[in-house]
Amino acid sequence: MAKRTQLRTKAARSSSRAVKQSGESLPEDPQAFLHQYKETKQQKLLNKRQTLLSKLGTESSIxxxxxxxxxxxxxxxxxxxxxxxxxxxxxSMGDAINVVDSKQYVQAKKKSANAPSTRTKKGLQKVEQQERKLFGMILKDQQFKKSPFEALRESISNRLKQESTAK
Structure with a gap:
């Protein structure tokens, strides 16, 4: 087996030959000047900036x-x-304008403590379950079988009354 130094010198010699051959083998491109000129990004940006500055320079007298x-x-x-x-x-109004200085306060609505929150997913699910139970009870009612719309209207009005009295 050959020594490392000998292998390195062989590799260096062969690579230098390849470089010399590749440099000599490339002929000059006959169509070098036929290629279209391409503007680089830097040149484009510079041109845009100069046009903008020239526009602004004429208008900004104030x-x-x-x-x-x-x-x-x-x-x-x-x-x-x-x-x-x-x-x-x-x-327009004449003497019809009467300035009223009376202060009226609107009472805040009190939320019942047992009602589930409608802002959370679990709360919405609980509300949905309650509504399904109530609707099932309405469907089983004898009055619903006689006149369904009247029964629904009454049940809704009763629920609204209960909610208003609970507050």
């Missing part, structure tokens, strides 16, 4: 702060002025 002030002024002019609204209301 400073940013003055533009902001103008916009703010225009917005304030568009807003309805309260004095004008009051005068127009008085003219």
């Amino acid at each position: 400073s940013k702060s003055s533009l902001r002030r103008r916009k703010r002024k225009e917005k304030q002019e568009l807003k309805p002025k309260m004095e004008e609204l009051l005068t127009s209301l008085e003219e």
Whole structure:
């Protein structure tokens, strides 16, 4: 078996020959100048930026702060002025405007402690089971067999009354 150094030198010699041959074997491309010119991404971005800057350079004769002030002024002019609204209301309504200072509070609805939450999946399932039981009871009722719509209407009204009294 050959030594490592000898193997390395052989490999180096053969690779250098291959490099020399590959460099010499490639002829010059006769159609090199026939290929279409392609613009790189950097060049495209640079061109776009230059066109944008040239457009902005011609139009921006007013400073940013003055533009902001103008916009703010225009917005304030568009807003309805309260004095004008009051005068127009008085003219249209006459003496019919009575300002009432009485304060009325709406009572908060109290949720029954035993009712399942309708925001959770389990709560919705419990509500569904309860409704199925009640509907089954309605279907078994003799009054439902005589007049189904009347029985449903009565049961719904009874449920609403029970819920309102429970609160």
